[in-house]
Amino acid sequence: MLKVLGASATGAAGLYDWDELIQEDRVHRLIYTDPAIFAAELTNIWGAVWVYLGHESQIPNNNDFITTKLGLRPIILIRDAAGTIRALFNRCSHRGTTLCRKERGNAHLFTCPYHGWSYLSTGKLRAVPWPDGYACDFKDAKFNLAQVPRVDSYRGFVFGTLNPQAPSLIEYLGGITGPIDEWLDRNPGGKVEVCEANRLKFKGNWKLAYDNSGDGYHVVFSHRSLLEMENRLADEANKGMSYYRGSPDAKPMYMRYTGNGHHFKDKRPNIDKRAGGLWAVEGAAPGGEHIEAKLRGRFGAKADDILDLAGSEPVNINVFPNLSLLGNHIQVFEPVSVEETNVTWYGTRVVDAEGTLGDALDEINALRMRTQEQFPNFGEVDDLANFEEIQRGLACLEDEWVYMHRGLGIPGRVKTDAKGEITAPATDEAFMREYIKEWKRLMQASPKLTVQREP
Amino acid sequence: MQSVHDPSLVSHYVSDAFYRELIDAFKDWQRDDRAILDVHERERFRALIEREARLLDRLDFDAWLAMYAPECIYWVPTMPGGGDPRREIAIAFDDRRRMEDRIYRLRTGYAWSQAPVSRTVRMISNVEVFAAAFPARRMVRSNFLISEFRPDGVRFLSGWCGHRVVERAGRWEIEVRQVNLIDCDQNLRNPSIIF
Numbered sequence: 251m252l253k254v255l256g257a258s259a260t261g262a263a264g265l266y267d268w269d270e271l272i273q274e275d276r277v278h279r280l281i282y283t284d285p286a287i288f289a290a291e292l293t294n295i296w297g298a299v300w301v302y303l304g305h306e307s308q309i310p311n312n313n314d315f316i317t318t319k320l321g322l323r324p325i326i327l328i329r330d331a332a333g334t335i336r337a338l339f340n341r342c343s344h345r346g347t348t349l350c351r352k353e354r355g356n357a358h359l360f361t362c363p364y365h366g367w368s369y370l371s372t373g374k375l376r377a378v379p380w381p382d383g384y385a386c387d388f389k390d391a392k393f394n395l396a397q398v399p400r401v402d403s404y405r406g407f408v409f410g411t412l413n414p415q416a417p418s419l420i421e422y423l424g425g426i427t428g429p430i431d432e433w434l435d436r437n438p439g440g441k442v443e444v445c446e447a448n449r450l451k452f453k454g455n456w457k458l459a460y461d462n463s464g465d466g467y468h469v470v471f472s473h474r475s476l477l478e479m480e481n482r483l484a485d486e487a488n489k490g491m492s493y494y495r496g497s498p499d500a501k502p503m504y505m506r507y508t509g510n511g512h513h514f515k516d517k518r519p520n521i522d523k524r525a526g527g528l529w530a531v532e533g534a535a536p537g538g539e540h541i542e543a544k545l546r547g548r549f550g551a552k553a554d555d556i557l558d559l560a561g562s563e564p565v566n567i568n569v570f571p572n573l574s575l576l577g578n579h580i581q582v583f584e585p586v587s588v589e590e591t592n593v594t595w596y597g598t599r600v601v602d603a604e605g606t607l608g609d610a611l612d613e614i615n616a617l618r619m620r621t622q623e624q625f626p627n628f629g630e631v632d633d634l635a636n637f638e639e640i641q642r643g644l645a646c647l648e649d650e651w652v653y654m655h656r657g658l659g660i661p662g663r664v665k666t667d668a669k670g671e672i673t674a675p676a677t678d679e680a681f682m683r684e685y686i687k688e689w690k691r692l693m694q695a696s697p698k699l700t701v702q703r704e705p
Numbered sequence: 706m707q708s709v710h711d712p713s714l715v716s717h718y719v720s721d722a723f724y725r726e727l728i729d730a731f732k733d734w735q736r737d738d739r740a741i742l743d744v745h746e747r748e749r750f751r752a753l754i755e756r757e758a759r760l761l762d763r764l765d766f767d768a769w770l771a772m773y774a775p776e777c778i779y780w781v782p783t784m785p786g787g788g789d790p791r792r793e794i795a796i797a798f799d800d801r802r803r804m805e806d807r808i809y810r811l812r813t814g815y816a817w818s819q820a821p822v823s824r825t826v827r828m829i830s831n832v833e834v835f836a837a838a839f840p841a842r843r844m845v846r847s848n849f850l851i852s853e854f855r856p857d858g859v860r861f862l863s864g865w866c867g868h869r870v871v872e873r874a875g876r877w878e879i880e881v882r883q884v885n886l887i888d889c890d891q892n893l894r895n896p897s898i899i900f
Contacts, residue, residue: 353890446783446793451892453857474815479806483714536778536800537719539710544720592892597794613721616791620719620798627797628810631818631897 262290262693272690274683275655279644281686282455282652288588290693295571296321298697299511300402300409300422302573302582303327303337305596307406307443308354313371316354319584320398320410326350327408330371331358337398337410338373339701349395373397374704391703399702405434406441407573412699425508425671429516429567433575436563438606442598444580445619448626449594452634454641456571456591459583460685462633463568463576464505464515466676467656469494472636476629480533489533491564493520499675503564507672511570511688513681518564526554528561535560535620541613549610556610559600560617562625570685578622589641595630597622654682712801718776719800724791727778730869731787731883734835734844741834741843750845751832753877754868758827758849761899766808769899770801774871774878779804781884781900796889796896807899818897824854825898831865841872842880853898862900863887 265286271278281287301320304327308316315328317340324340326349340348342362349360349369359376361368366379373395375388398410402419404427409419416422423430434440452459462468469491470477477495481487493501502519521527529542541560545553562577574581584592599615600607607614644652657663657678664674674680710717741747753772760769781796782788790798799807810816831848844867851862869881884900886893 446788446795448794448796449783449890449892450896451894453894472817475810475813475817478813478815479810482806482809483802534716534802534806536716536798536803537723539715540717540720543717594892595794599792612791616721616724619790619792619794622794623796623798624803628806631895632816635818635820635895635897 261696262287262294263696265290265693268690268694272686275658276651276653277686279647279650279652281689282457282641283588283644285588287693288455288585291585292321293699294692294695294697295689296323296585297412297699298692298695299413299416299571300400300411300419301571302569303398303401303408303410305406305444305580306335306403306408309335311356313356313358314354315350315357315371317350317352320412321585324348325398325410326360328357328371332372334372335401335403335408336371336373337401337408338369339396339398341396342367343375343393343395344378369395372704391705394703396701396703399700405430412701413697414700415697422510423512423569424510425669426510426512426514426567426569428508429514429565430569430575433563433565433567437559437600439601439603441601441603442578443601445597445599447594447596448623448630449592450626450630450634451586451590451592452637453590454634454637455589456583456585457686457689458637458640459591459593460568460571461654461682462637463574464513464566464681465679466494466498466503466505466515467679468633468636469498472633473629475632476625479628480624483534489531490562491517492531493517494676498677501676503676505674505676505678505681507681507684509670511685513568513685515566515568515676515681516564517566517676521564524554525551526557528563529554529557532561532621533624535617535624537617537620541617544613545610556607556614557617559614560621562621568681570688577625578618579625593630593634595622595626654679654686658683712776713805714802716800716802719778721791727881728787728789730838730844730881731867734837734867735833735846736835739836739844741836743834746834746843747832749877750834750843750868750870751829751847753870753879754829754832754845754847754866757879758829762825762827764822766811766899770804770808772879773801773804773882774873774880775801777801777804777879778881779807779884779899780881781886781889783889785885785889787883787885796886796893797884811897811899816897818895821856823898826852828852837869843870843877844868845870851898851900855895860894864889864900 309329315326318325326338326340344367347364368376375393401410480489503517505515507513567575572583578598580596582594602611657674664680666672779799828850829847833846835844837844848865864886867883870877871880
């Protein structure tokens with residue numbers, strides 16, 4: 251690394267007194283508004299922890315790729331010619347041009363549009379035009395593409411980190427693998443396939459979305475229009491997230507913080523634990539009654555299990571800093587600037603390798619597409635409007651603090667088990683306090699990030 | 706064939722056969738050999754689409770909905786060209802009931818993404834009419850530009866629409882409206898209006 255002179259040489263750790271910014275019950279507005287903090291996060295968060303990059307089903311064949319980002323770093327996530335998944339920096343070694351401008355494709359070679367340098371899917375430099383104009387022979391590894399040194403998958407979810415000191419992926423995920431396993435295992439073969447997405451963005455800091463990811467307090471307020479809408483035709487008002495009405499903390503749902511910034515909202519205990527229980531509370535969807543009648547006619551009582559595959563699994567599984575599994579969605583947070591964030595709700599479809607669903611597969615997937623379109627259209631847009639309004643509110647310079655102390659200090663309310671996992675009622679902000687503590691620890695650190703190149 | 710069910714209350718018409726026919730109808734229809742150049746036809750459908758734009762700009766959702774056939778689809782694909790809605794998420798793929806859901810939500814007073822309500826002005830142009838595979842139907846292509854004002858400024862949404870219209874009892878109704886935003890596969894800020 252180049253020696254940098256001046257104040258920035260101290261890195262994030264020297265920017266602020268982080269203990270002053272992140273307190274037990276509140277955080278300073280600057281963590282959402284300061285461009286210097288955002289710049290430091292690109293190293294201390296987005297470079298230093300395992301960041302979700304994509305799903306294996308998006309690149310099923312050798313040489314399949316998608317383009318994505320690690321923080322702001324443009325990345326080509328590719329399954330190379332030998333089947334190894336790599337996260338190549340999408341940046342020509344020569345002058346820095348991005349090599350690939352497509353969102354997805356299949357390529358055994360990337361040729362730079364600017365001067366024609368070409369690279370193999372392993373990132374190795376293949377050729378440069380007119381090499382006799384160079385004194386060197388390009389055998390030096392420094393001309394191969396930089397790539398993320400550590401790329402690993404957990405059950406199809408691909409993560410990468412630039413931090414050689416980071417724990418293994420499985421250690422990093424820790425207790426959140428339990429909920430991820432359950433989320434996958436309710437699908438045939440324990441698998442899903444990623445499909446198209448509801449792609450949204452908002453003018454606000456990325457942490458506003460992560461703060462909200464397990465927030466059970468906002469539901470009946472931020473989503474009031476959705477709750478009223480989806481119960482407008484119901485016999486009893488029990489569709490969707492109606493269980494948040496009344497006294498949500500008295501309900502059996504709960505939030506759990508599992509460490510390393512990851513947390514989990516489990517709303518399943520609110521739903522009748524029976525086949526068809528999930529489908530029974532799913533809001534109205536195009537084709538719903540038709541497909542239900544057809545499946546019941548064909549499969550009898552077994553239809554309930556199939557219909558549940560189109561129901562929105564009532565969990566929020568949040569993997570710090572950018573992955574959220576909720577309903578049947580894979581939601582990804584992507585920072586754009588200190589006050590702009592992309593939130594992409596990838597849909598998932600069921601795959602049926604064992605053929606247990608037969609010709610019901612296409613129908614249940616069609617219905618699953620329609621149920622998945624509901625929340626981004628009628629729920630998420632209102633959350634994003636509220637996040638933008640937080641960002642606007644935070645322009646009040648003198649009103650410095652943002653509170654996250656719901657549930658704090660009430661004896662017996664927040665429980666820590668032997669594994670160190672923390673459980674609290676559904677509307678508690680305990681997960682916010684815990685993940686932001688982890689964020690603070692990371693911002694106080696001085697990670698030594700590296701890239702790797704083919705030898 | 707119309708089913709016996711009220712499509713405002715239950716959804717029986719969005720069947721596998723319906724999807725297949727829809728995908729087929731929206732594939733490869735903008736062909737010179739199917740273009741209908743008759744001025745009266747073109748004017749009829751231009752007027753229909755301009756009226757729809759006015760009703761949406763004026764938030765007259767009841768009159769807007771009344772322009773649609775009972776069994777209809779409002780389709781905003783995420784993929785240029787539409788894709789297969791059975792296998793892919795759309796920005797919106799609403800049947801009549803979900804169109805009514807959409808309107809109901811906007812009217813609750815609690816749709817924060819529309820508080821305050823966007824002011825819009827739609828420009829419609831390049832209206833072209835094409836023969837459809839089925840009798841009493843036409844396919845209509847039009848380009849649109851929506852200027853949308855929200856308190857932080859005016860933005861422009863642009864793209865083109867494919868309307869499939871059907872003549873029933875002497876009246877032309879919209880059966881399918883496919884809205885193709887030019888940035889449909891990109892992250893969109895606050896897509897909460899009816900496009």
